[in-house]
Amino acid sequence: MNEAPSITLQGSHAIDGRTLFDGITLTLPAAEWTCLLGPSGVGKSTILRLILGLDTAGTFTGSIETSDAKPLDNRISYMAQSDLLLPWLTVLENAVLGARLRDEKPDLDRAQTLLARVGLSDHQTKKPAALSGGMRQRAALARTLMEDRPIVLLDEPFSALDAGTRADMQELAAEVLTDKTVMLVTHDPGEAARMAHQIVLLTPSEAKQWPVPPIPPIRPVDAPETLSAQSELLAHMRGFRA
Numbered sequence: 438m439n440e441a442p443s444i445t446l447q448g449s450h451a452i453d454g455r456t457l458f459d460g461i462t463l464t465l466p467a468a469e470w471t472c473l474l475g476p477s478g479v480g481k482s483t484i485l486r487l488i489l490g491l492d493t494a495g496t497f498t499g500s501i502e503t504s505d506a507k508p509l510d511n512r513i514s515y516m517a518q519s520d521l522l523l524p525w526l527t528v529l530e531n532a533v534l535g536a537r538l539r540d541e542k543p544d545l546d547r548a549q550t551l552l553a554r555v556g557l558s559d560h561q562t563k564k565p566a567a568l569s570g571g572m573r574q575r576a577a578l579a580r581t582l583m584e585d586r587p588i589v590l591l592d593e594p595f596s597a598l599d600a601g602t603r604a605d606m607q608e609l610a611a612e613v614l615t616d617k618t619v620m621l622v623t624h625d626p627g628e629a630a631r632m633a634h635q636i637v638l639l640t641p642s643e644a645k646q647w648p649v650p651p652i653p654p655i656r657p658v659d660a661p662e663t664l665s666a667q668s669e670l671l672a673h674m675r676g677f678r679a
């Protein structure tokens with residue numbers, strides 16, 4: 438698979454004449470995890486959609502560039518806030534949907550291994566409607582991890598999980614997505630403190646870098662460095678909420 442590039446987004450975005458963010462520069466370093474945090478509605482998902490080349494509600498003025506100068510098309514795996522599972526397919530069929538859409542032979546062994554890793558071995562033949570919200574989110578995570586793309590954009594991928602499962606899934610994602618350029622949108626300062634090579638706080642006027650703990654990710658949940666970064670980040674986020 439291609440090497441993971443860095444990505445730089447520069448510019449401004451407005452919806453119906455109202456500025457969402459103005460003159461920001463956000464760089465996702467190659468083969469690292471960037472955690473993007475910011476108040477609800479500040480534009481985090483909009484940035485993901487811009488990088489994906491999907492429609493947004495407003496108008497973007499600026500540029501999105503890669504370090505290898507190649508287009509982003511077909512190089513991104515994306516997990517949206519909603520699970521986007523197809524209701525008429527089973528969990529296993531959903532997990533291999535990417536291959537099916539590309540008319541490729543699905544790697545069923547890998548899908549079953551990943552479904553086991555996300556704790557859904559016993560639910561592979563069920564339809565999404567028969568799963569809990571957290572189980573559906575884990576099925577969507579397995580589908581995302583199936584895609585061997587150099588760039589991975591994750592929009593609150595662990596938000597529906599209980600705390601123990603969330604920690605397990607963070608570790609799985611970090612393992613499977615080693616060497617990918619990852620952007621993780623999250624509201625959870627503990628998650629950012631564990632997972633990030635780079636933490637970025639989005640405001641309407643900047644994409645501001647926040648210090649990361651001085652040990653490499655993925656960090657233990659109970660490491661003093663993780664806990665201290667988590668609490669400092671939370672204190673800051675409570676101050677800047679709208």
Ligand SMILES: Nc1ncnc2c1ncn2[C@@H]1O[C@H](COP(=O)(O)OP(=O)(O)OP(=O)(O)O)[C@@H](O)[C@H]1O
Nearest residue numbers: 452457475476477478479480481482483484493494
């Ligand atoms: N389809 C739409 N039509 C009009 N406005 C929209 C639409 N989608 C998003 N917006 C607006 O764009 C702004 C940014 O939305 P976005 O989803 O990017 O925020 P976010 O930071 O990801 O929020 P959250 O943390 O709540 O997911 C919000 O003010 C939202 O109301």
